[in-house]
Amino acid sequence: MAHPDVADLVARSNRLGADPRNTNYAGGNTSAKGTDLDPVTGQDVELCWVKGSGGDLGTLTAAGLAVLRLDRVRALVGVYPGVEREDEMVAAFDYCLHGKGGAAPSIDTAMHALVDAEHVDHLHPDSGIALATAADGEALTAECFGDRVVWVPWRRPGFQLGLDIAEIARAHPDAIGCVLGGHGITAWGATSAECEARSLEIIRTAERFIAERTERLAAQGEHPFGPVRPGHEALEEPERRARAARLAPLIRGLASTDAPQVGHFTDSDVVLDFLAREKLAPLAALGTSCPDHFLRTKVKPLVLDLPADATLNEVEARLRELHEAYRADYRAYYERHAGPATPPMRGADPAIVLVPGVGMFSFGKNKQTARVAGEFYVNAVNVMRGAEALSTYAPIEESEKFRIEYWALEEAKLARMPRPKALATRVALVTGAGSGIGKAIAERLAAEGACVVVADVNLEGAQAVAEGLGGPDVAVAVRADVTSEEEIAALVDAAALAFGGVDLVVNNAGLSISKPLLETSVADWDLQHDVMARGSFLVAREAARAMIAQRMGGDIVYIASKNAVFAGPNNVAYSATKADQAHQVRLLAAELGEHGIRVNGINPDGVVRGSGIFAGGWGAQRAAVYGVPESELGQYYAGRTLLKREVLPEHVAAAVFALTGPDLPQTTGLHVPVDSGVAAAFLR
Template identity: 75%
Template sequence: MTNPTVTELLERSHRLGADPRNTNYAGGNTSAKGTEPDPVTGEDVELLWVKGSGGDLGTLTEPGLAVLRLDRLRALPGVYPGVEREDEMVAAFDYCLHGRGGAAPSIDTAMHALVDAAHVDHLHPDSGIAIATAADGEALTAEIFDGKVAWVPWRRPGFQLGLDIAAIKAESPEVVGAILGGHGITAWGDTSAEAEERSLWIIRTAAAYLAEHGRPEPFGAVRPGFEPLPDDVRRARAAALAPHLRGLASSDRPQVGHFTDSPEVLEFLASERLAELAALGTSCPDHFLRTKVKPLVVDLPSASSVEDVVARLPELHDAYRADYTAYYERGAAAARARGEEPPAMRGADPAIVLVPGVGMFSYGADKQTARVAGEFYVNAINVMRGAESVSTYAPIDEAEKFRIEYWALEEAKLARRPRPKPLATRIALVTGAASGIGKATATRLAAEGACVVIADLDLAKAQAAAREIGGDRDTDVAIGVQADVTDEDQVQAAVDAAVLAFGGLDLVVNNAGLSISKPLLETTTKDWDLQHDVMAKGSFLVSRAAARVLIDQGLGGDIVYVSSKNSVFAGPNNIAYSATKADQAHQVRLLAAELGEHGVKVNGINPDGVVRGSGIFAGGWGAKRAAVYGVSEDKLGEFYAQRTLLKREVLPEHVANAVFVLCTSDLDHTTGLHVPVDAGVAAAFLR
């Protein structure tokens, strides 16, 4: 049974974490102190439950809590070696764990352990950080909170900060919390409700002060020519630029992207102080760990053509990389002067790219990381607005930013991340993916780490499949879009949706199809045109639209055609279907020859007899093929299996397996290949 103290802590954490005005994703931590029987002695021991490293308040569960013995934590000041060696205290937390200890303790554990209060919150609200990063934040804190909230000058999160806050609580009983310079806020209480109430009071009081006393236009006036473009133009421009930007942002390692054109972003991009404030960078440690110290800013007016922006990007990117490398080298030299050896530079590409008139592109190792990076930069914009409205924005200096970004403790946190899956960072578009082979393929690709766009004629089914595949991570894994592959505009819209959702495109599966089973004399021109429009023309339109993205990105990629055994086998009564599959099969060869110079591999799958789970077979094809072969429809799968060399039925998952293998690094030298997935049909062997 869960300890009531833990239940109360989780409920408080969820309420605080659910509101972005209180804290950013995975930012801050909460704690509670209480008792629980020691499993060895049976005697009650005092414990601290605190959010562990890397967790998120809004979704925190009991396994995400670190559980430590308070008697051991309270003994740590006696062995504290001083601020220059405070990082050593993180290892000491391991000796304070209760039982297995739950999650790994975070660097902020000392703040919660040493403050003499039963409940402690540490949060990163925009309003609080605005005061924390104001040049005269200490004076503002005194004015706004009338002595009830203390000011703590910037100090890296760690043991000394915990001691400093504990001293404030001990020496000033009237104080209910603190503004942490350059960082965030903390508050405490004797009860969970009191701690939460005080946290919210600090956040809301700061926000009310900024709203009442803040001067208008803290970012300056709108810069002529840099106003936001109209909605439809802006989104089209973003889709056209996204592949180019992702290619640059992936120079060091592949990245997934996210696009944001919220009002806060567009206002900032249109302001006359954009370049000045962006150059100052973010301040809160959580912010610049995700966004890097500052963004890449495109310095062209909103009305600049896509071609003009694309032509300007390489120069801006080179300058950004040179600037970041110089920042790293200055920080590394200072670290070595202190006798420390910093971690290697993790990459010099931007995590945030700002394009006036269009919006913000953010990047990360997966969709969630890219999305959160964008959310954090919106936090940073709000912080800059608040600080500039009542004072001057004064983030922590470069040296401190470097010490946080390349902190050995942060490096250790990165090392704890799971090993990336084979298709991590890859973005896939699968047509006809709401059922059958398409859905099985999308499911397999997502399971292997890809972000997936489910394109289908039926939007509701596409979205339902995306929700099923995405699970708890939902749109960070899969989205559903409507696409009639015979319609050029709808195909382009589906590709645009992919690049706006995930930053680009790496892997395309041409699976959409239908089957018309008729003998030659019964096949109408309407049958012929429909069959060819969906599969031959549709595959061409999808491949053409996708190829533009793949070429613009410069990252290579894969196009896979789900063709058929019938592309090489002459069976009865399916002239339109088999001729179309032969068309698709030759498209594979043609595109493999044409796109190879861009690093794009084009391969095909030739399935046969995929009955179970197939939308095509369920839509009437199965009944017609069963009639051709003289078997009942429910026995058609068994019939197909028995005519194969392996005597095995082919399922959608088997086709999905082949798609996956073709797109892995194990086959990165294979293009123009057709892979049979038919359990062995000798008549369809490729010659």
């Protein structure tokens, strides 16, 4: 049974974290102090439970808390070597853990343990950070709260900040909390309910204070971000989304110069309004302030300085110029502040790209990281708007940002992260993925770290697969009829808007009708060629456009068939279209190699179990041809192979991974049999 103080702390944390007005994702921390039985001495011991490093308040559980002996943490004050060596104190927390200690203690542990209150909340609300980053934040805090909330000048998170806040709380016994310059807020209370109420009081009071100032400006015909710049207004939604889809692969490729990234697109009203305003460029150049913000968004974004109606050619050329300038500027920033012990530069590409009239593109090592980076920049926009409504936005100094971005503790945190999976950062698009072989391929690619676009003419089936893979941070479902040029263009656009582009395409959609030549109608012939030969061509062509724009290479895999080279009975239309697909592999491998795009094929045979094609009538037809019960068709196919083993969808999926994973980077134009050995289908 959970300790009652722990249960209250988790419940409070979840409530606070559930409302984005209170704090950003994985931002802030909460704590409680109480007593519990020491199993060694049999005596009560004072403990501090505090959210561990990297956790999220909205989803926090008891397992995400660090558990420390309060007497030992407070004893660290006596051995504290001073602010120049305060980073050493994080390692010292390990000697203060109770039992196994729970989660790793965060850098803010001292703030919670040293403040003389049973419960402490440290949060990053947009309204609080707006006050914290206003040029005259100290005076504004006094005007907003009187003596009830105290101003704390900027100090990097750590042991000294904990000492500072503890001293301020002692010196102001009537205060309920403080505003941390450039950073956020902290509140405290004697009970969990009192602490939560005080946190919300600070946040809501700041919100009202900012709203009143904003309304005053509006009454004067003014806006915190200045007037709208002519020509920079948001495009109408259809045009805006179409332009975003065309630009996403290009921008993703630029943002992946140092390391591949996954993308996210945002065109919310708050973003579009900021991009249309006169103060966009100067405010964006100042960068974000709260450490949680700029650690995810980088020190500042890349901003396109062209109007919304500029041609795509003009935009592409200008983005490439701005990207080179951004990289040079970031390198100069690094060199201005780096010292002998500074970790190597991690990469000079932007994490946020702002395109007026269109929206915001954000990037990260996976979809969640990219999405959260965008959410953090929206937080930053809200902060800038609030600060400009109050006075002038004045974030912390660049040198302070650098100290945190290249903090040894941050570097150690990155080093503790698990190794990325083999297909991490890759965006896969699989057709016919709502069932059978396509579903198995989508599952394998997602398991290997890829983001997956699950395409199928049956949207309900595709949605079920995408949900099973983990939802929109892993997979999205798109209805696509591969015979439609328009729907395939929309499919690739959907991949660009969901994940930034596409790197890996599997042409799997198919069907089959088994008939002798004289019974095969033109409609039978056309249907199979439209779905498989034409469909594969359309998907490959549209995906290749995106891959070429990205300049990141890519993979295209065709799920052909043993029948592409084997003259089986009564299936002329199916086998002919599979031969068409097989030759597309060779042709496209030769044509796309100069762009680093590899094209390979897989020739399965007899994938009966779980197959949509076989379940749709093909199984009954082929069973009749071979004179066996349909229920025994899989065993029949296995029995005629060299290995005598049935081929399953996951075997085809394994071949897709083998061709697209890290082990065969020099292979293109290859057809891999997955047929348990059919000698008549040997390629040579």
